Amino acid sequence: MTPLAAYLLVSALLFAIGFAGALTRRNSILVLVGVELMLNAANLNFLAFWRYGPNPEALTGVMFVLFAIAVAAAEAAVGLALIIAIYRHYCSSNVEDVATMKG
Amino acid sequence: MKGIINSLWLIPALPLLAAGIIALMKRPQRKPAAALAIGSMALAFLVSCVAFVATLQPEAGKGAVQLTHNFAWFDLGGSALRLGWLLDPLTAGMLVMVTFVGSLIFIFSVGYMDHDENLTRFFGFLALFAAAMLGLLIANNLLFLFMCWELVGVASYLLIGFWFHKPSAAAAAKKAFITTRIGDLGFFLGIVWLYHETGTLLFYDNGAGCLEQGALTKLVTQTTVGGMAVSTAISLLLFCGAVGKSGQLPLHVWLPDAMEGPTPVSALIHAATMVAAGVFLVARVFPLMGAATADLGLEGHSPHTTALTVVTWVGACTAVFAALIAVAQNDIKRILAFSTVSQLGYMMLGLGVGGPAVGMFHLLTHAFFKALLFLGAGSVIHGSHHEQDIRRMGGLRKLMPITFAAYAVGMMALAGFPLVFSGFWSKDEVLHAAMIWSPSKLPFLLGLFGAVLTAFYMTRQMWFVFFAPRAESASSPGRAAHSASHHEPQGASSSPHESPRVMTLPLVILAVATVLLSLFATPVWPWFHAYLGGQLDHLQVGWSADSAAGLTMLLSVLAVALGVSASWRLYSRGKAGTDAVERLFPRLFRALQGRLYVDEFYAATVFRLNAAVAVLSDWADRFVWSSVVELAAWLAKGLAWLSRTLDESGINSGFDAGCVETRGAGGFASRLQNGQTQRYLRILGAGVVVLVVAIVWMGNN
Numbered sequence: 114m115t116p117l118a119a120y121l122l123v124s125a126l127l128f129a130i131g132f133a134g135a136l137t138r139r140n141s142i143l144v145l146v147g148v149e150l151m152l153n154a155a156n157l158n159f160l161a162f163w164r165y166g167p168n169p170e171a172l173t174g175v176m177f178v179l180f181a182i183a184v185a186a187a188e189a190a191v192g193l194a195l196i197i198a199i200y201r202h203y204c205s206s207n208v209e210d211v212a213t214m215k216g
Numbered sequence: 217m218k219g220i221i222n223s224l225w226l227i228p229a230l231p232l233l234a235a236g237i238i239a240l241m242k243r244p245q246r247k248p249a250a251a252l253a254i255g256s257m258a259l260a261f262l263v264s265c266v267a268f269v270a271t272l273q274p275e276a277g278k279g280a281v282q283l284t285h286n287f288a289w290f291d292l293g294g295s296a297l298r299l300g301w302l303l304d305p306l307t308a309g310m311l312v313m314v315t316f317v318g319s320l321i322f323i324f325s326v327g328y329m330d331h332d333e334n335l336t337r338f339f340g341f342l343a344l345f346a347a348a349m350l351g352l353l354i355a356n357n358l359l360f361l362f363m364c365w366e367l368v369g370v371a372s373y374l375l376i377g378f379w380f381h382k383p384s385a386a387a388a389a390k391k392a393f394i395t396t397r398i399g400d401l402g403f404f405l406g407i408v409w410l411y412h413e414t415g416t417l418l419f420y421d422n423g424a425g426c427l428e429q430g431a432l433t434k435l436v437t438q439t440t441v442g443g444m445a446v447s448t449a450i451s452l453l454l455f456c457g458a459v460g461k462s463g464q465l466p467l468h469v470w471l472p473d474a475m476e477g478p479t480p481v482s483a484l485i486h487a488a489t490m491v492a493a494g495v496f497l498v499a500r501v502f503p504l505m506g507a508a509t510a511d512l513g514l515e516g517h518s519p520h521t522t523a524l525t526v527v528t529w530v531g532a533c534t535a536v537f538a539a540l541i542a543v544a545q546n547d548i549k550r551i552l553a554f555s556t557v558s559q560l561g562y563m564m565l566g567l568g569v570g571g572p573a574v575g576m577f578h579l580l581t582h583a584f585f586k587a588l589l590f591l592g593a594g595s596v597i598h599g600s601h602h603e604q605d606i607r608r609m610g611g612l613r614k615l616m617p618i619t620f621a622a623y624a625v626g627m628m629a630l631a632g633f634p635l636v637f638s639g640f641w642s643k644d645e646v647l648h649a650a651m652i653w654s655p656s657k658l659p660f661l662l663g664l665f666g667a668v669l670t671a672f673y674m675t676r677q678m679w680f681v682f683f684a685p686r687a688e689s690a691s692s693p694g695r696a697a698h699s700a701s702h703h704e705p706q707g708a709s710s711s712p713h714e715s716p717r718v719m720t721l722p723l724v725i726l727a728v729a730t731v732l733l734s735l736f737a738t739p740v741w742p743w744f745h746a747y748l749g750g751q752l753d754h755l756q757v758g759w760s761a762d763s764a765a766g767l768t769m770l771l772s773v774l775a776v777a778l779g780v781s782a783s784w785r786l787y788s789r790g791k792a793g794t795d796a797v798e799r800l801f802p803r804l805f806r807a808l809q810g811r812l813y814v815d816e817f818y819a820a821t822v823f824r825l826n827a828a829v830a831v832l833s834d835w836a837d838r839f840v841w842s843s844v845v846e847l848a849a850w851l852a853k854g855l856a857w858l859s860r861t862l863d864e865s866g867i868n869s870g871f872d873a874g875c876v877e878t879r880g881a882g883g884f885a886s887r888l889q890n891g892q893t894q895r896y897l898r899i900l901g902a903g904v905v906v907l908v909v910a911i912v913w914m915g916n917n
Contacts, residue, residue, distance in 0.1 A: 132901060135894070135897060136894055136897055136898055136901070144893075144894070208892070208893055208894060209892060209894075211891070211893075212890065212891030212892055213891060214889070214891045215886075215889055215890040215891030215892075
């Protein structure tokens with residue numbers, strides 16, 4: 114097994130765990146945690162493909178990941194603020210209760 | 217001097233421009249409007265004089281000066297419609313006359329229409345009238361002439377009906393317009409036919425015009441129905457227009473009624489513009505009228521063609537017919553109107569027997585003294601507070617001395633007093649030409665009889681208006697109502713008064729011109745003949761008349777003497793308030809007073825026929841056409857019903873089915889959209905999985 118394949122395997126596992134968490138958890142904060150896990154799995158993919166790609170000296174993968182982390186931090190802040198706002202409105206953090214957008 | 221032809225269009229354009237500007241003016245701008253109209257006319261007169269001078273020097277051996285300026289108006293397919301100006305002695309003489317007389321009439325109008333609140337509009341119409349007539353004179357194209365001809369008709373309609381709140385004036389305007397239109401129908405047919413035959417409507421176009429040798433030869437050699445030459449047929453059709461416009465016998469009825477217009481308008485219509493147009497037309501197309509196979513090309517000699525014979529007879533009959541009626545009329549303007557009809561008959565007679573020079577000279581002299589007479593009548597009417605019945609006038613000789621003197625000159629010119637009055641010479645020429653006319657002596661005798669009658673009725677009118685003992689004004693109950701209808705200020709002094717100077721000055725000028733004009737066509741110095749014929753360089757002073765001329769002159773002097781003395785004896789001895797002729801021949805007088813019942817005859821025949829046709833049309837309209845329309849309406853309704861049914865059953869149900877489907881699809885989509893974010897995510901995940909599987913599977917293949 115090449116190191117790249119191992120990294121990708123870990124990344125896929127991480128993504129699957131994050132996805133499962135986002136799908137099964139009822140608490141919206143935990144759904145957000147799942148989403149963050151999936152995001153980091155993608156970051157891991159970037160790093161792996163950069164490190165074992167054709168020109169690892171160009172630092173492109175690191176740049177991507179740094180940006181993604183920064184954006185993810187901002188996104189997490191927005192997401193948490195939304196969750197707080199929803200909680201204040203519905204007095205609940207359960208995603209099943211928030212269904213006013215249904216057709 | 218020859219360059220004047222390029223700016224000849226200025227002459228009609230100036231009054232037209234004035235008319236246009238006046239049309240934009242407001243009603244209170246009376247003085248600017250009058251000044252503009254008179255000024256434009258005076259300028260046109262100056263340009264006309266320049267044009268006249270240009271025609272005075274004929275080139276040796278080439279006959280009369282004839283300048284043309286042709287240009288293409290627009291293209292019709294391959295051929296261009298060309299218009300043009302024409303300057304020859306005929307045009308130049310008429311231009312000077314029309315602008316001169318017109319200017320004087322305009323000036324007179326300032327005084328006459330002083331009380332009218334629509335003076336501005338009046339001058340606008342007058343200027344338009346003059347512009348149309350001047351355009352007609354300079355036209356070198358029959359179509360352009362026809363357009364101006366119709367414009368003259370329109371302007372006359374507007375002016376005769378100027379006091380349109382009077383029902384009689386409105387009716388007279390309509391009558392004038394429609395009656396002349398009947399003649400114009402023939403005129404238009406003639407134009408179309410002429411264009412069909414010759415392919416051009418230009419009169420003179422360097423040998424290619426429709427009045428020049430080539431076209432004429434072609435026209436006289438062809439024959440149409442009844443063996444008549446095409447030239448004759450076209451001439452007769454064109455003459456129809458002249459009959460309508462110049463008030464010749466069958467269509468003269470509009471002219472006396474046109475007296476409903478203001479008096480300056482009557483003067484303009486009778487002297488310078490409207491009726492002169494018909495005579496001018498005949499003179500203009502004279503080469504066509506006089507064209508006959510044998511005599512082609514003989515200048516100055518009028519062959520006895522069928523067309524000219526018709527012109528002669530119509531003229532002679534009109535001359536006597538109208539003179540007879542004039543004897544029994546009591547309205548001062550109506551007498552003059554019938555005398556105009558009669559004199560127009562003389563002009564036609566002159567054209568028919570003696571050619572353009574004879575007829576046109578009578579037209580010119582008549583224009584001056586008839587304008588003089590009408591303006592004099594206007595002055596009389598104005599002075600006696602819009603009284604028009606000669607039996608209620610009388611004794612005006614002392615009250616209106618200037619008007620009397622001028623009127624007397626006009627009357628003597630019209631009656632044909634010998635030697636110093638132009639009317640004598642021009643009428644004498646007509647009679648002389650009629651006397652040597654070989655086909656028949658009857659037109660001459662008719663003319664002579666007409667001369668007696670003319671002298672008779674003019675003396676009668678003079679006596680009643682100026683000499684008769686003054687009738688009591690209180691005995692005319694109709695007057696108060698009459699003058700009220702003219703917005704005459706009430707309470708004006710009842711005795712007649714002399715008119716203001718703005719009205720008498722034109723009278724004096726016209727009287728002088730009437731006398732002076734007699735210098736130009738005496739047998740001693742036949743200048744006008746030579747001028748029109750282009751033989752000025754051969755003109756000699758001396759007694760050139762033959763014995764027939766002397767005899768004619770003697771006879772016409774005798775005729776005048778007979779007419780005047782008979783009339784004077786009858787009327788000066790008659791009792792006041794009655795008509796001597798009426799007492800002698802009551803039935804004849806009444807018939808004449810009723811204008812020989814021509815109007816009644818038309819009412820009984822043409823109008824009744826017209827009414828019958830109208831009833832028939834009305835019936836057809838109600839029962840035939842209206843049922844057709846009803847049928848069409850039912851058809852349309854049936855179609856509408858069918859379309860509604862189809863719409864409701866077919867299209868609507870199909871659309872409804874489509875709607876149900878769309879609703880179902882919408883319901884399904886809304887069930888998918890249940891608001892559970894995790895369900896969305898799940899579907900997204902499933903989608904990704906399917907996508908990955910598909911890619912992997914396709915990559916393996």
